[in-house]
Amino acid sequence: MNDQQLIRYSRQILLPQIGYEGQQKLLDGHALIIGAGGLGSPAALYLAAAGVGRLTLADHDVVELSNLQRQILHDSHSLGRAKADSARARLTALNPDVEVVALQQRLQADALHALVAQADVVLDASDNFATRFAINAACLATATPLVSGAAIRFEGQLSVFEPARADSPCYRCLYRDGEEAEQTCADNGVLAPVVGVIGSLQALEAIKLLSGSGDTLCGRLLLFDALRHEFRSIRLRRDPDCPVCSSGAAQAAGR
Numbered sequence: 001m002n003d004q005q006l007i008r009y010s011r012q013i014l015l016p017q018i019g020y021e022g023q024q025k026l027l028d029g030h031a032l033i034i035g036a037g038g039l040g041s042p043a044a045l046y047l048a049a050a051g052v053g054r055l056t057l058a059d060h061d062v063v064e065l066s067n068l069q070r071q072i073l074h075d076s077h078s079l080g081r082a083k084a085d086s087a088r089a090r091l092t093a094l095n096p097d098v099e100v101v102a103l104q105q106r107l108q109a110d111a112l113h114a115l116v117a118q119a120d121v122v123l124d125a126s127d128n129f130a131t132r133f134a135i136n137a138a139c140l141a142t143a144t145p146l147v148s149g150a151a152i153r154f155e156g157q158l159s160v161f162e163p164a165r166a167d168s169p170c171y172r173c174l175y176r177d178g179e180e181a182e183q184t185c186a187d188n189g190v191l192a193p194v195v196g197v198i199g200s201l202q203a204l205e206a207i208k209l210l211s212g213s214g215d216t217l218c219g220r221l222l223l224f225d226a227l228r229h230e231f232r233s234i235r236l237r238r239d240p241d242c243p244v245c246s247s248g249a250a251q252a253a254g255r
Helices: 003-007 019-030 040-050 063-071 083-094 109-118 129-142 193-210 248-252
Strands: 032-036 054-058 098-102 120-125 146-152 156-160 220-225 230-235
Touching: 003 083, 003 098, 019 193, 032 040, 032 109, 040 054, 040 083, 040 193, 054 083, 054 109, 083 098, 109 129, 129 146, 146 193, 146 230, 156 193
Parallel strands: 032 054, 032 120, 054 098, 120 146
Antiparallel strands: 146 156, 156 220, 220 230
């Protein structure tokens, strides 16, 4: 760590739970963020500011006017530009220390698996079940920690899944195929600060995982109600019949 970095990250280094060693872990860390929208924007900004050394952002979409109400990585000059490229420019300007890899593509199958395997932590900032299920499966296969967030209307939720822990549930323990109707912000709306809260908390959990500080939300689901300004934490247990992480599913998959 050079002198400039010691100054830039001094307020974090002062924290006994982080210190010099924890900050070095952040600088050496690699976070994969899937989605550069409402959740991915604050998550990426805080991870870059905190000094996570490598950020890979994947988003296949382009910036539209309706995005700017909440997707704070982008601005009016970014309209029509690939979100991944717009995000890279903003993050590099914020912290030149950080290596930002921008991927303008929808990650699937082998490409998703390969990128997850390279990361130290994955942040799911996507907006549909198909992508979330695929990310969950890749994280399970590679034993990569997953920080999952979602927000809609005035509500948000957050959890952490750590496949290396025998007691950790997975995303599919929480949601099963076809059991919940897909809801989108485009159809239902969302208040901008709600995605800001959840995305910032995703960054917080990722920093804790990378630096080895504090307890994560593994085994708990955090629910945020913005209208009442209430947080609730409920226990999330591993589903013995989960189609992905149960012992029967693991044997069928050859894990």
